[in-house]
Amino acid sequence: MRIVITGASRGIGAEFVRVLLAEGHEVHAVTRNADRLAEFTKEKNLHVHAIDLENVAGPETLSRALEGRPIDLLINNAGMYATDASLAKLKFDDVRTSFEVNTILPMRVCQALLPNLNKGAKVAQITSLMGSIADNGSGGSYAYRMSKTALNMFNKCFAIERPDLTTVVLHPGWVQTDMGGKQAPTTPKQSVAGMLKVIGGLKTSDTGKFYDFEGDELPW
Numbered sequence: 129m130r131i132v133i134t135g136a137s138r139g140i141g142a143e144f145v146r147v148l149l150a151e152g153h154e155v156h157a158v159t160r161n162a163d164r165l166a167e168f169t170k171e172k173n174l175h176v177h178a179i180d181l182e183n184v185a186g187p188e189t190l191s192r193a194l195e196g197r198p199i200d201l202l203i204n205n206a207g208m209y210a211t212d213a214s215l216a217k218l219k220f221d222d223v224r225t226s227f228e229v230n231t232i233l234p235m236r237v238c239q240a241l242l243p244n245l246n247k248g249a250k251v252a253q254i255t256s257l258m259g260s261i262a263d264n265g266s267g268g269s270y271a272y273r274m275s276k277t278a279l280n281m282f283n284k285c286f287a288i289e290r291p292d293l294t295t296v297v298l299h300p301g302w303v304q305t306d307m308g309g310k311q312a313p314t315t316p317k318q319s320v321a322g323m324l325k326v327i328g329g330l331k332t333s334d335t336g337k338f339y340d341f342e343g344d345e346l347p348w
């Protein structure tokens with residue numbers, strides 16, 4: 129398969145790269161930190177795209193690099209947690225940046241790669257259970273939660289606009305990464321193995337849905 133992964137230099141994204149290369153896939157890793165993928169430089173199936181997707185021309189640059197090459201799976205993994213400030217202390221630049229990275233960036237990548245996403249292709253948007261309104265029992269994390277909720281809505285609209293694709297939002301679990309911290313119960317290895325099993329088992333009728341890394345469907 130030809131697979132594109134954003135936010136590929138560390139955490140969950142880097143684990144996706146490692147596992148998918150080991151499985152023999154053609155992996156297109158998109159990152160602002162290409163040097164962090166140095167351990168894979170000998171991999172002939174790895175194509176590193178050193179692109180800052182937040183840049184105005186970022187998604188277009190990726191689109192040009194992949195021109196004419198159909199993608200089997202797009203994993204929109206890049207994401208950020210900007211602030212846990214209460215409303216009184218919230219800085220709106222943090223809210224804007226969160227929407228830019230967690231919502232608009234995956235939308236822009238999907239838009240730029242529309243010519244590469246043919247009938248039967250799959251898209252996995254890495255979201256968070258924190259974007260679930262139904263599950264929100266503790267509040268806080270305004271910027272992160274809201275931007276992931278918006279990502280979930282984007283994916284639902286995209287699934288309806290493109291019924292020939294299978295596009296889902298996936299919660300990776302609480303994972304031991306820079307974002308998740310050391311106290312997280314799930315390793316990147318467990319999370320990615322779980323998500324790849326979920327992705328592999330997706331049927332076209334699953335499009336637009338919200339799953340966790342263990343394959344359970346989550347509430348909106």
Ligand SMILES: NC(=O)c1ccc[n+]([C@@H]2O[C@H](COP(=O)([O-])OP(=O)(O)OC[C@H]3O[C@@H](n4cnc5c(N)ncnc54)[C@H](OP(=O)(O)O)[C@@H]3O)[C@@H](O)[C@H]2O)c1
Nearest residue numbers: 135136137139140159160206207256302303305306307308
């Ligand atoms: N860890 C958890 O517990 C957890 C839980 C729920 C959801 N998630 C989601 O899982 C995904 C991966 O998170 P992670 O835990 O692996 O986090 P991480 O270790 O902090 O890595 C985040 C990745 O996102 C990219 N990124 C961050 N800011 C960016 C920006 N401004 N522009 C472009 N790319 C940016 C980075 O890409 P570069 O390679 O370009 O540096 C980095 O590789 C995120 O979408 C996150 O929201 C994580």
